[in-house]
Amino acid sequence: MPKNTRKCKKKVKTRQTVTSALSALSVERLKVAEDDRSWDEKADDDEFDDEYKEGVNDEHGGAGRRRGKRKYSTKETDSDITEGIDLPLDIWFLISEHIRPEDVGRFGAICYATFYVISTGRFWNTLYKRHHRLISQLPEELTIWNMERLRGLKANVIRALFYMYPPFHARIAGEKPLTADPTRLLRTQCVLQWHSKMGSIYRYYFKFSKQMQNKKRLTSAREGLPALMTKDSLIHVNDNEGCYIMEAVASCICAVPMVMGEYLHHAGLGVSADLRSHRLHLSLAPAHLLPSTASAKSRKYQVPYKEVMLEPVRDVRVYPWWHPQYWKCGR
Template identity: 30%
Template sequence: MPENSECIDGEEYPIDIWLLLAAYIRPEDVCRFSLICKNAWTATCTAAFWTRLYKRHYNLDADLPDRLQPDSVAKMRCLRARVIRSLFHLYEPFSLRVSKSPPLPESTPTTLLNSKCLLCWVNKVSGSRSELMWEFNFKFVKLPTKGKFTINVSTDMRHHRVRLDFQDSPVIRGKKFRGEQGVQVVLDPVHSVRLMDWWHPQYPTSSYN
């Protein structure tokens, strides 16, 4: 086919058709469905799509935290994230995936490369003025961008040492990570580390997400 020729085969269907088809998509097929065409992707971006997906799999016997109950989901705040988190409680193929995962923190890798830190927050756990205990929560998403997370032995040889390296460009495969080009954060000592996906039922979240 000539380089500049336009493909005239096929037909573009209205968004209403894709919204109708989206009502029958399994949760694990949402990504594949959204890649069919622009209108299919648009359908998966609507509040109606995520609300219907939640209602299809919700049941009264489900043990859901308050932030994932129907009243909270109906408020539409962080709707997509709430529905996805709900599915790991409600949808058997997803809940089985969690139950078959190695227990935490044994499954925590020593290195996380090319991930983006979306959010970080700190909570005071306990301790006097002389010895404070803090809980650091970093929300990472696995993307080809900007970061390296490394765990090794602390200087006191009894705990962990966590190093977070941030830079503006991703690390190219086969190239060495240049920590001096970005910002480095070192936490030492660290008593425990748990690394999990943002949708995991054990992932710490606030009532707002």
């Protein structure tokens, strides 16, 4: 009898060890499964556990607790709010002396203080002197002894950087023929047109302006700025802001109607019918006959468009006001 009791005890112990091992293995599997689940599934289980614990406490006489999901307050506490550091204006001026020309816009968008820094003549004078180089192609009005005047200082410095700053100059030199996009000038007004002849080459020029659009945008953007930044300054004066010149080089003379005062509705640069040359097609109309939006349906059968057809063309370029070639077209 004692021997049998020992065997029974051994069997009971082995069964206990097996069951404990199985339970430990199941717990590990559950942990792995929980880790594999997404965060939102885990959050649901946490809420269920909270409800279960609250229900158990209520059954056992827990006072002051209600059943249901916990309500998390969305109010920010004092510990959650982190206040920024208001740097002195002199620190921003020192930092601005190390800003690259292509990062001026990003620097000015940091805060009101940086926007004020790039709106001063000190900033643009420093930027010009930092990148100044003696270049024979630099126009007379952009030389260092003619940069002391405040009127139009910002525009003059930007123009000069496309002569002196190597990344900007490389961007201009890397332009390839017949790669310009004339559709960027849609809904702009043609304020001037002319042509010139050099040998057997004819050059046609169209000057487009979107100054009214820029003025409306700047006016709406300055409404929420402090009074110190909304004051008119001579350094921001730019009579050519929002202006572009389209140059089309043709190998023969083309009949071009008078389109000054009209607005560009359609512009296309493609291949001619014989597939041997390129063709530039422009359609212009008065402002009151244009569609309300650029994506609106065309009313070509109702609007008396003026068509400009240049064929064959060797090259088509679009020069913004800061482009060096922009100022050479009229000379």
